[in-house]
Amino acid sequence: MSVADPLKIETxxxxxxxxxxxxxxxxxxxxxxxxxxxxLSLQAYLQPYIGSGDYRTFKExxxxxxxxxxAFGFGDSTLxxxxxxxxADPDGPGPAKPFSFRDPxxxxxxxxxxxxxxxxxxxxxxxxxxWTQKRADxxxxxxxxxxxxxxxxxxxxxxxxxxxxFSYRFQL
Numbered sequence: 001m002s003v004a005d006p007l008k009i010e011t012x013x014x015x016x017x018x019x020x021x022x023x024x025x026x027x028x029x030x031x032x033x034x035x036x037x038x039x040l041s042l043q044a045y046l047q048p049y050i051g052s053g054d055y056r057t058f059k060e061x062x063x064x065x066x067x068x069x070x071a072f073g074f075g076d077s078t079l080x081x082x083x084x085x086x087x088a089d090p091d092g093p094g095p096a097k098p099f100s101f102r103d104p105x106x107x108x109x110x111x112x113x114x115x116x117x118x119x120x121x122x123x124x125x126x127x128x129x130x131w132t133q134k135r136a137d138x139x140x141x142x143x144x145x146x147x148x149x150x151x152x153x154x155x156x157x158x159x160x161x162x163x164x165x166f167s168y169r170f171q172l
Contacts, residue, residue, distance in 0.1 A: 003099045005090075010063040015090065017101065018069065019055040024144040026050045039120040046113045050149045054142040055104045058088065084140065105142025109153040111135040124169030132161040 001017040008015050030046040058079060062068040072079035076092035081103070089098040117129040137156035 001101060005096060005099075007096050008060075008090075011061055012064060015099075016061040017088075018059055018061065019104070020057045022054040022056065024052050024054075026144070026146070041118045043116040043118075044114070047111070048150075048153065049108070049110045050144065050146070050153070051108045052142055052144040053104070053106045058086065060090065103140060103142075105140055107139040107141045107144070107149060109135075109137045109149050109156065111153050111156075111158075122169075124167075126165075126167050128163070128165040130161075130163040130165070132163075134159045 003015040003017065004013060005015050006013045027049045028047070030044075032044045034042045034044075036042070057071055058073075059069040059071040062070050070077065070090070072088045072090070076094065078087075078089045078092055078098075080087045084103045085100050086103060087098055087100045090096045112132075112134050114130065114132045119127045121127060135153060135156040135158040137152055139152070
């Protein structure tokens, strides 16, 4: 993120806002195959994904072409958080104006699943019944809580797709 500030001459009139970032992810892939008879089977594929991003220690670039930073909330600078919005004052009582930005923390949850039922009702002729579901949800929490995230994932709105395919083998 960047904020225009003509008083910040060290970075050509722009404050470049950065933060430390903590990311946690839990990707899982589950694939199951059931063969009831040689002519009847069921395949399942499930892919839940839970991820979170937590931004900490907000700071600004101290000077162009350096790797030095001024952390907000230390020295004369201040950093306040209220109602999901951070307000930073780079120099406290100094001439620089405070600026605000929303809390960038996030949680992402998604679930994709597919079931395929296959029945060979006569040699070479088959029926496929396929069900695919996709669910997704996000939040501004920034912490990975497996139980809570899984509950929210299964409450998220979903999209369902159904497919029915017939094939018939002709004998010539």
